[in-house]
Amino acid sequence: MKKIIIILFPICIIAVGGYFLYDAVFKPNDYNVNRIIIIPPRSSAAVITDSLYSAGIIRNKYEFWIALKVLGNENELYPGIYEFNPHESNKDIISDLNHVHNSRHYFVTFPEGKTSFEIAHIAHEQLGIDSGRFIAFVRDTLFIHSLGVRVNSLEGYLFPETYEFDLPVAEKEIIARMVFALQHFFSDSLRQRCRVLGVHQEQILTLASIVEGEAARDSERARIAGVYWNRLRIGMKLEADPTIQYVIGEPRHLYYKDLAIESPYNTYLHPGLPPTPINNPGRASILAALYPESNSYLYFVARGDSSRLHRFSQTFEQHAKAVKTYHHKFKKSKILSNNN
Numbered sequence: 001m002k003k004i005i006i007i008l009f010p011i012c013i014i015a016v017g018g019y020f021l022y023d024a025v026f027k028p029n030d031y032n033v034n035r036i037i038i039i040p041p042r043s044s045a046a047v048i049t050d051s052l053y054s055a056g057i058i059r060n061k062y063e064f065w066i067a068l069k070v071l072g073n074e075n076e077l078y079p080g081i082y083e084f085n086p087h088e089s090n091k092d093i094i095s096d097l098n099h100v101h102n103s104r105h106y107f108v109t110f111p112e113g114k115t116s117f118e119i120a121h122i123a124h125e126q127l128g129i130d131s132g133r134f135i136a137f138v139r140d141t142l143f144i145h146s147l148g149v150r151v152n153s154l155e156g157y158l159f160p161e162t163y164e165f166d167l168p169v170a171e172k173e174i175i176a177r178m179v180f181a182l183q184h185f186f187s188d189s190l191r192q193r194c195r196v197l198g199v200h201q202e203q204i205l206t207l208a209s210i211v212e213g214e215a216a217r218d219s220e221r222a223r224i225a226g227v228y229w230n231r232l233r234i235g236m237k238l239e240a241d242p243t244i245q246y247v248i249g250e251p252r253h254l255y256y257k258d259l260a261i262e263s264p265y266n267t268y269l270h271p272g273l274p275p276t277p278i279n280n281p282g283r284a285s286i287l288a289a290l291y292p293e294s295n296s297y298l299y300f301v302a303r304g305d306s307s308r309l310h311r312f313s314q315t316f317e318q319h320a321k322a323v324k325t326y327h328h329k330f331k332k333s334k335i336l337s338n339n340n
Contacts, residue, residue, distance in 0.1 A: 021066070024060075024064070024090060025067045025070055025089065027090075029058055029059050029087060029089065029090070030087075031056050031087070032086045032087065034083055034085060034086065035057050036084075037051055037081075037084070038080075038082075039051065039080055039081075039082065039097070040079055040126070041079040041128025041167070042128050043079060045068060045075070048077055048097070049064050052064065052093065057084055058090060063090065064090050064093075067091060068094060073097075076098050077094075077098065078167060080106055081106055105164040105165065105166060106127070106164070106167050107165075108126045108127060109161075109163075110123075110158065110178070110280075111160055112160040112212055112282030112284075113282070113285075114160070114280055115155065115279050116138045116280070117131075117135065119158050120132075120134040120138075123171075127167065127169055129171050129174065130171060134171040134174070134175065137171055137172055138153060138158075139152070139153050139154075143175075147176060147180070149183075151276070152276075154175065155276050155277050155278070155280070156206065156208075156209055156276060156277025156278075156279070157277075157280070158175065158280040159178050159179070159181040159182035159185060160280055160281075163177055163178070163181075185283065186201060190286075193291070194290070197290070202276070202277070204286065204289050204290055205281060205286065206274060207228060207273060207289040208281035208289040209242075210242055210274075210278065211281065211289055212242075212282065213240070213241075213243075213279060214241070215285065216308035217309060218284050221287075222292055223300075223312065224288070225288040225289050225292035226293040226294060227295070227297045227298060227300055228292075230295070230297065232273070235271060236271075237267060238267040238271075238273070239267055239268050241254055243278055244261070244265075244267075246274075246279070247265050248261070265278065296314050297314055298313070298315070298316075298319075299312070299314075299316065299318070299319035299322075300312045301313075301319065301322050301323050301326055302326065303326050304326050311325075
């Protein structure tokens with residue numbers, strides 16, 4: 001009897017283990033409709049497992065982990081957007097995640113007014129690229145010229161938009177897509193408008209980037225652009241706060257001492273436009289720079305309330321009164337953004 005038990009015990013263990021392994025690897029999961037899930041870049045196997053379980057795709061996280069260990073694919077799971085058919089087994093799910101071509105497209109939105117560094121950070125977070133390499137290509141003149149753009153930096157040329165990517169994606173591909181999107185938007189009619197105004201595309205993008213940094217409402221973009229065009233025509237310094245924020249590297253309220261920082265981008269010290277765009281402007285700001293409102297304003301100041309609007313003035317005296325009205329609660333040592 002004992003011999004029989006000794007013989008049967010390991011057989012039972014093997015049978016139970018085999019049944020459990022079958023369940024963990026081959027048994028269909030319980031969901032009965034197609035399920036879609038997003039796997040962000042750099043997600044660990046544990047995070048992916050939790051996501052699959054939360055989405056109701058796998059019935060048991062421990063069984064899925066066992067399947068990963070048995071199949072040896074724990075470190076070969078690709079990010080992306082996946083659609084799983086009903087009742088796929090853990091083996092099928094892992095197989096899908098192991099092949100990037102099974103992923104659906106991945107959408108990323110790059111907002112208006114972001115610098116190339118901020119865009120690199122978004123691309124790093126959303127697409128898993130190397131942000132350092134991204135910035136290096138933004139400044140690589142050989143690469144830039146290969147895109148048909150004759151500038152030394154692509155700041156201003158990374159068109160804000162929602163893009164669809166297949167993962168994995170290279171830094172060069174992201175940059176090229178954004179530059180080509182800008183060139184597509186900047187149609188022949190807009191290039192003709194540049195010729196009418198007597199400016200180059202980069203000058204318009206530079207002015208648009210300042211408008212992007214100033215305007216919080218679409219309704220004011222053309223008016224703000226009109227103010228800066230007025231200043232440029234009479235040789236008045238632009239004194240645009242966003243250019244100082246670009247120099248100091250952060251969008252904060254400015255102090256008088258900030259206005260004395262020596263930089264070619266300091267429009268409080270140097271007349272005319274800064275050397276390059278200070279961010280990557282969107283459609284509305286580019287069109288505002290190309291088609292500014294015809295007005296006689298030379299100054300504007302933020303109202304500092306929930307409207308996020310500005311008070312525009314024709315003379316410095318009017319402007320000084322507006323500043324006193326809207327900024328009386330702030331210390332004299334501080335200048336609010338848009339105090340122009």
